[in-house]
Amino acid sequence: xxxxxxxxxxxxxxxxxxxxxxxxxxxxxxxxxxxxxxxxxxxxxxxxxxxxxxxxxxxxxxxxxxxxxxxxxxxxxxxxxxxxxxxxxxxxxxxxxxxxxxxxxxxxxxxxxxxxxxxxxxxxxxxxxxxxxxxxxxxxxxxxxxxxxxxxxxxxxxxxxxxxxxxxxxxxxxxxxxxxxxxxxxxxxxxxxxxxxxxxxxxxxxxxxxxxxxxxxxxxxxxxxxxxxxxxxxxxxxxxxxxxxxxxxxxxxxxxxxxxxxxxxxxxxxxxxxxxxxxxxxxxxxxxxxxxxxxxxxxxxxxxxxxxxxxxxxxxxxxxxxxxxxxxxxxxxxxxxxxxxxxxxxxxxxxxxxxxxxxxxxxxxxxxxxxxxxxxxxxxxxxxxxxxxxxxxxxxxxxxxxxxxxxxxxxxxxxxxxxxxxxxxxxxxxxxxxxxxxxxxxxxxxxxxxxxxxxxxxxxxxxxxxxxxxxxxxxxxxxxxxxxxxxxxxxxxxxxxxxxxxxxxxxxxxxxxxxxxxxxxxxxxxxxx
Numbered sequence: 242x243x244x245x246x247x248x249x250x251x252x253x254x255x256x257x258x259x260x261x262x263x264x265x266x267x268x269x270x271x272x273x274x275x276x277x278x279x280x281x282x283x284x285x286x287x288x289x290x291x292x293x294x295x296x297x298x299x300x301x302x303x304x305x306x307x308x309x310x311x312x313x314x315x316x317x318x319x320x321x322x323x324x325x326x327x328x329x330x331x332x333x334x335x336x337x338x339x340x341x342x343x344x345x346x347x348x349x350x351x352x353x354x355x356x357x358x359x360x361x362x363x364x365x366x367x368x369x370x371x372x373x374x375x376x377x378x379x380x381x382x383x384x385x386x387x388x389x390x391x392x393x394x395x396x397x398x399x400x401x402x403x404x405x406x407x408x409x410x411x412x413x414x415x416x417x418x419x420x421x422x423x424x425x426x427x428x429x430x431x432x433x434x435x436x437x438x439x440x441x442x443x444x445x446x447x448x449x450x451x452x453x454x455x456x457x458x459x460x461x462x463x464x465x466x467x468x469x470x471x472x473x474x475x476x477x478x479x480x481x482x483x484x485x486x487x488x489x490x491x492x493x494x495x496x497x498x499x500x501x502x503x504x505x506x507x508x509x510x511x512x513x514x515x516x517x518x519x520x521x522x523x524x525x526x527x528x529x530x531x532x533x534x535x536x537x538x539x540x541x542x543x544x545x546x547x548x549x550x551x552x553x554x555x556x557x558x559x560x561x562x563x564x565x566x567x568x569x570x571x572x573x574x575x576x577x578x579x580x581x582x583x584x585x586x587x588x589x590x591x592x593x594x595x596x597x598x599x600x601x602x603x604x605x606x607x608x609x610x611x612x613x614x615x616x617x618x619x620x621x622x623x624x625x626x627x628x629x630x631x632x633x634x635x636x637x638x639x640x641x642x643x644x645x646x647x648x649x650x651x652x653x654x655x656x657x658x659x660x661x662x663x664x665x666x667x668x669x670x671x672x673x674x675x676x677x678x679x680x681x682x683x684x685x686x687x688x689x690x691x692x693x694x695x696x697x698x699x700x701x702x703x704x705x706x707x708x709x710x711x712x713x714x715x716x717x718x719x720x721x722x723x724x725x726x727x728x729x730x731x732x733x734x735x736x737x738x739x740x741x742x743x744x745x746x747x748x749x750x751x752x753x754x755x756x757x758x759x760x761x762x763x764x765x766x767x768x769x770x
Contacts, residue, residue: 249311249323249334254347257310257337261285262760266526266566268302270311272322274658279729281341281351283312284761285358287563290727291322292638292657295329296679300547301563304526305330312337312344318658321687350756353731354749356440356557361753362589362765363440367460368754369767372447375433375459377467383431384408390431391424392461393417395445395552398482404465404475406435411482414445415532415551418452418499418581420483422491428455435461439750441556448581452498466743485536487575495577503580503595506587506768510580510595516570519594520545526567529596530554531603532582533573541604543572543596548607551582558589572596574603590764617673617685618697622709625672625699629711633670636663638684639677639702641725647703649674650712654720656727660687671696674706 252260260267271278271286278288289297291313302309309331313319319336326334337344345351354360366372383390384407392409394401401411412420417434425432432454434445439460446460461467465475487495503510511519519527531542532551542548549561551571562569569591571579583593620628629635635652637644644654652674655663665671671690675681681698690696707713722730732746754762 248327249320249336251316251338252310252335253338254344254349257335257344258349260308260310261565262764264566266304266307266564268307268309268564270298270302270309270322270563271313272311272319273313274656274726276726276728276730277314279355279731280353281345283341283344284350284352284757285559285565286312287559288355289322289563291318291325292680292683292727294322294325295683298326298329298331298563301561302331302526303528304523304564304567306332306523307526307564308333308335310335310337312340315340315342350758352753352756354753355729355732356559357753358589358764359556359558360440360750361757361761363443364751364754365762365765366447366588366767367439367443370447370450372443372450373457373459374442374462376462377471377473380406380433380461381468381471381473388431389427389429390433392433392435393421393424393445395434395436395441397550397553400437401482402478402480404437404477405479406461406465406468407474407476409435409476409479409481411479413534413550413552414441414448414555415553415578415582416483416534417445417448417552419487419495419575419577420491421449421452421454422494423484423488425456426491431457431459433459433461436464438464438466438747441552444555444585445552448585451584452502452581454498463747466747470740470743492575492577496575499577499580502584506584508580508583508587508593508595510597511570512597513599513601516594516596519568519570526564527570528562528564528567529570529572530561531573532571532578537574537603538607541602542607543598543601543603544605545608546572546605551578554582555585555589558586558591562591567592569593570596572598572603574598584768588765588767590766617682618695619678620672620697620699622699622701622706622711625706626709626711628670628672628697631670632668633672634665634668635672635674636684636688637674638681639675641720641727643676643703645715645717645719645725647707647713647715649706650714654724655684657684657687658726660684661689663688665690665694667691667694669694673698675700676702 270289272291311319393412394409395414436442442460449458529546530549531546538548573579579595586593637652673681
């Protein structure tokens with residue numbers, strides 16, 4: 242490790258590998274765009290794209306003195322991000338020397354996909370618990386025969402609405418413990434839990450089994466993808482979902498089950514004073530998460546709590562807490578969801594507590610997102626038309642797939658990682674087109690504009706620009722797939738009717754347990770049988 246300047250230090254791959262397993266807090270940040278991240282990255286990395294870095298990192302790494310390591314394709318990529326973090330006040334920043342290239346050259350593994358620690362855990366959990374599975378063919382037969390069964394979709398409602406198993410009811414995994422009694426009151430009813438692939442099917446089904454639900458419970462083998470690969474039709478736009486609240490009898494039963502599970506797993510409960518001490522500790526990171534539904538969170542939460550729906554917190558922990566070795570404190574309003582979710586996070590290797598709010602009303606306003614940085618002038622659609630007629634350079638900094646679908650004719654697509662290399666020529670006016678002003682403000686920091694030229698932001702989307710009379714075009718192949726560094730085709734193609742992609746994804750998921758090393762495997766701890 243060597244000091245490069247007063248902003249950050251370089252760290253060699255071997256040292257970083259040791260750090261990842263030394264038990265101390267560490268936030269490993271991959272600052273490349275999502276597409277590149279998903280093609281090959283380090284196992285414990287959290288994706289914090291450079292295009293969104295400054296307003297995403299405060300949520301993911303809340304303690305400014307935490308040990309942070311950033312990396313990109315090479316050291317130069319990450320250096321820009323390290324300087325940006327130092328400007329925000331992060332004081333212990335390191336850059337992986339040589340980036341992913343050096344990591345691979347040293348013989349360390351790189352992984353495709355997303356949410357690796359959680360997805361690997363799901364595969365290990367299936368092996369550890371021998372979670373029962375039902376094939377798509379068997380489920381279809383049982384549905385067709387009108388058997389006594391209920392299909393529960395463990396994904397968030399928006400995902401469920403895109404495609405779902407016929408008859409399925411949306412009940413995200415974090416809600417299963419609370420609502421299963423109302424959804425399957427008859428103990429002879431077979432319960433099948435599904436997701437799009439494997440992890441949430443396995444974790445959802447095993448959650449019910451671990452809670453002591455007496456019904457026959459199965460995970461749908463390979464989820465909606467398995468259904469699709471059997472050439473069975475999926476529904477779209479369904480609205481079936483669990484009730485807003487559990488019935489009195491169901492709530493009592495759910496509390497009994499969750500309490501027993503928490504006792505068996507050793508889930509610890511803390512009071513408000515202990516939580517305040519943890520959050521005020523300058524030497525440790527503490528995340529405070531409200532694991533209830535989005536609707537409940539928006540209606541009011543505990544002061545300082547961020548929203549992390551319980552099922553998604555298990556499924557994609559890296560998207561909520563980037564600091565490994567940190568403490569997680571979970572809360573709900575009824576004493577069921579938080580302890581159930583905490584039990585899984587303990588087994589994922591986290592230090593987890595459940596907050597006893599002491600019956601206090603959850604009426605604090607949810608934490609507001611970081612505001613857009615001020616600085617660049619904003620122009621409306623009329624002014625945008627005027628600038629375009631004057632020959633302004635229009636740079637569209639929205640996601641590449643949105644640009645492909647529809648953009649203002651003549652606009653060029655770009656992203657912050659590419660901004661410093663973009664030749665704007667001698668344009669008198671440059672306008673950044675965006676649906677998120679924060680992204681445009683960060684892009685502008687790296688864009689080189691000729692002296693005397695104006696730089697402004699036009700916020701909107703294709704519909705608003707069309708309404709303003711601006712000409713729109715679609716370019717399905719521009720930018721090229723290789724240029725779409727912000728989009729992960731590997732994950733998304735499986736949902737677009739591509740059977741080969743779906744099979745490849747499932748093969749990747751089941752093979753994760755064969756790719757991790759002994760130290761990565763040892764970070765998990767299965768506690769309940």
